[in-house]
Amino acid sequence: MHRRFRLLTAFLCSSLLAPAAHAGGLKVSLTERSQWPSPLTSPRAFDVASRAEIAAFTEVMADADASTEPPAGDAASLAKWKERMHGVLVENFAKARETCATGALFCEGAVPKDWAALVATSRAGLAKLPADLAPWYAEQKPFYQGYLYELVRLAGLFPKTTSEILPLSPSEKFGLELPDRSFLLTFDDGPTPKGAGGTDAVTSLVRAEGIHAAFFLLGNNYEARRKATSVEQLKALYSGMCVGSHGQEHKSHASWAGAVPGMESFHPKLAESLPEGQTKLTLFRPPYGQRTPEILQVLERGGMKNILWNIDSQDWHASNSGPKAAGRVLSLMLVWRHGNILFHDIHPKAAEALPRIWRDTRGSGVKWVDCHEE
């Protein structure tokens, strides 16, 4: 396993040279998370699974730390990201320990207070996993190795290429400010053309579940749909949801000269078709999560907030599928325990993944945050 890990590390280092965060050809890490033997039907069941997923990811991170090959990229950003991630995992494991029953998995000894203690607890727990969890471990460990490479790559590129991996300003929201077990569903790149499914299917599905999700619209797609239908129909399309801006065009807002003029022309138009219940246009998300301090200043002047994410379904990727997008998101919900989840309503995989995510977390104490509270 260690040898394979080193080879993958070498692959990661070379892939750091790739130019764009979402460049085609990059691998994304996927899992169906089909081997966990018990459903997450109570807060305690969610916490047992959460402790196991955090331990598996912690072990993978600790193994990478022990590697003699330092990862390529911006050393200061990598160090900052690693410290942030260690803190998230220590804090989340402590939350997941709150429902520990005597003799339960990963409940032995004191609650780990720092990274070294979490690594020791994780390794000790994984070393004596019950036999029925061996298939789960075999499925999830490679997933976390791949997931770690995704994160390390983005951290190494920062701040030359900004992304959701680290904040540029404390005003930006990633979902980490939400309470434990609370998640905001977000969808980018719509709306799809009238009659094409996509946005219509996803908004109907989310509405039927009683959830108020945030949709980040692209100016070009918005204008095409508005031309083909009407302002009234756009309001109805997003009824119960919140609409935000994803910029005029799907280009990096860190390098595209048209970014600010595009926002200035698109935002007043978008503000004319806000669904009932939403009084102002306040939410923004840059394509690829790429932005500059100047973009943040423009948002602040307009009374808008930059809404990023910490849980990426990677549903846009050709190798992904509905079941794999669901498995990836469920795994990351158990690791992160709160946050903003990124899907795309222009791809059919969101509509395939969401019903399983809702079904598998029913009764677990998971709360779907109302976008109007953002």
Ligand SMILES: [Zn+2]
């Ligand atoms: Zn996008």
